[in-house]
Amino acid sequence: MLKAVEPGFVSDADRLAAQEASRALAKLSGNGGVQVDAQADTGERQTFVLPAAAVRLLTDMMAQLAEGRSVAVMPRHAELTTQQAADLLNVSRPYLVSLLEQDKLPYKKVGTHRRIQLQDLLAYMEARNTVSDNAMDALAAEAQELGMGY
Structure with missing residues (x-):
């Protein structure tokens, strides 16, 4: 890295x-x-x-x-610490750990430390962005139907 x-x-x-x-x-x-x-x-x-x-x-x-x-x-096969992954997602490390514990993001343990594959993190980010984009499209469509001028 x-x-x-x-x-x-x-x-x-x-x-x-x-x-x-x-x-x-x-x-x-x-x-x-x-x-x-x-x-x-x-x-x-x-x-x-x-x-x-x-x-x-x-x-x-x-x-x-x-x-x-x-x-x-970074190479796509890089393994990130929880802090590095949190920084890339622009979230706190505790929030990232909660995502890991909820199995929303794959990880592996190295001793007592969690490691996240960069490619898994990028896939999660892409999925999160897709959900966000779809929600924004739905809101814009609803605003159009209601004649809100957006």
């Missing part, structure tokens, strides 16, 4: 650079890879090709950084 940038630590200069990089990558990539000619502060140069998947990931990361948002990169 690699946490690229902590919240609130994106300077204005970095935001601008990220915005320019995101635009450049999006323009160059299309659906393929991008050849990069990089130069370090030491003057060392290197040319390499970023595969299409990496270009899409970097483009998305740069767009998030340009907005001043934090970015985390």
Whole structure:
């Protein structure tokens, strides 16, 4: 697991650079890879090709950084602590533990500690978002039927 940038630590200069990089990558990539000619502060140069998947990931990361948002990169098979999972769901750790104890989210125990697979957490988040979206659609439809102007 690699946490690229902590919240609130994106300077204005970095935001601008990220915005320019995101635009450049999006323009160059299309659906393929991008050849990069990089130069370090030491003057060392290197040319390499970023595969299409990496270009899409970097483009998305740069767009998030340009907005001043934090970015985390994790493999899909990562195992998260209850605190990490709670942070991703934007809920308290005790609330997350209650979800685990109600079998709303699968987990395994490692000693006395619970671990949640990232892919299971992402599936839960997707299901939760679908339920929320459906509820909002139903409310909007009801408002239309009642002539509330929404």
